[in-house]
Amino acid sequence: MTALLEELEEQLSQLRAQLREARRARDKAAASRIRGELRRVEAAWEEALDAEEAAEAASGGQRAPSHAAASPAESTAPPPRPAAREKRSAQGSIPVREQVHQALTLLGAPAAPKLISSVYEAFFSEPLVATKLASLRRDEERSFNAQGYARPYYICAALTHDRLTPARGLLAVSVWPLERRIIGPLSPRVDFLTHAVGTAEQIQRMTAAGHPPSEAAWQLLRRFALNIPGAYADDELDPARVISAAHTEAAVHRESDDAERAAAADRARSQLTDVQQLFGAAPLRNVLRDTGSADR
Template identity: 80%
Template sequence: MTASLEELEERLSQLRVRLREARRARDTAAASRIRSELREVEAAWEEALDAEEAAETAPDEQQVPLRAPAPRTARATAPPSRPALREKRSHQAAVPAREQVHQSLTLLGAPAAPKLISSVYEAFFGEPLVATKLASLRRDEERSFKAQGYARPYYICAALTYDRLTPARGLLAISVWPLQRRVIGPLSLRVVFLTHAIGVAEQIERLTAAGHPPSDAAWQLLRRFALNIPGAYDNDDLDPARVISAARTEIAVHQKSDDAERGAAADRARAQLTDVQQLFGAAPLHNALRDTGGASR
């Protein structure tokens, strides 16, 4: 029997309490098992919510008048049946938006903008990532973290500016990444671009080696990266290994300076910011002044 939304929400609450207890006891094995169960229950909750919304908006079937069956010639162009629509809808609901973002960011290996995250998910996982869901995702994650702490195995959080430690505009990251990896310094945007290129190229290599030809969208994504990396693309020959080699060669030029800037910023963040701020950034100066009634006169 399918669990109701209320039952799933109660189960989520119980699992989060157990996870806190396991973390306090430093029982990593138990914490890992609970995190896995949490992900399953969260997916089931999303699917149940989706099904409830579909039921509320569906017309009352008992009031629909019976019609004669459609001719055979019309079946090829007929719209999908309701069971088929429900199956497709259920499949999409099985992966929550935050998990889709997590998968894309893990593949890319560095903070990224929503547009790229969406493109990567569609190219490699075959489904569009609804952009409207990303607009409020970081705020939802911040509210969840403030309410429940480290109850989830990861959070979709913000990249931080190296100078003010405020949220880097439009860049999302994963909370379990080291703080230094989530800081954006003067050279970081180029390093991040090259890291993204390597992640896309490596995923294409993995798919090819496993006998799963990458989609045209995946190759187009790699081409866009390669065209902006010296030595990565020549005479219409798009080779993932060549892209990886060229990107790593250029990263080596910037790595030392970029690491130094990021490391210093990460040290300041750990010393000055709360746990919430380390994930979601310090309040911008104009917000701080507004909250305190402005600067003294």
């Protein structure tokens, strides 16, 4: 199984390099094709990793460290015991970056540490302390600068649409399209609706699989529903209703938001380096401060 994982990781590395070249050449057709292949190989990589983990758990062994994260569909299964997961502390906890990846994958859009923590605790097996996220993005940026695309994903920044700087307090996943990581004027509301849909769909999956969601998961969905017109009525909380109401409102904003994000993403691709496209350009105040220091 290890040989298969190594082969898939090599394919991922090659595809990311090809995607980078296609984007530099502004070849949208090639970039779209490569993204599709990336998604296929990433899915195969996660399946192989899950199979290896299950085999080692069954044999009572511990697998080698990895950075895999369950997708929303995969998280419907009962969470594995910590002994079968990567250990990074005396308590055998899942690495923070993996916890964040799982929560963001479920939410489907950039989110703040507090929401990421709430989602992880509602749907997964152990707590995620929001304060641990304070230095995560900086750590990921240092890792990317040192290793490039060596990892399957990085926890990166959402970018402001106007200055292309890191959006304050918002984390995203590097494999998401750049457009999805841009924050325009309407994006906070659109992303809120995306979060609501992701939460409701996860509850539906868990219920269908016979794994009743926790009370915390229902409370999280209720908080979303109370802020979406038509999503919550007669004290009944129905995930399908939340999804429908969220889609209905999102349709009102989607065209303008998509256009704003697409325009900003095009500017980012032409103006920013690879690392800046993930972690943002330096804020202007820092540039001015550094320039002033040099003048003195």
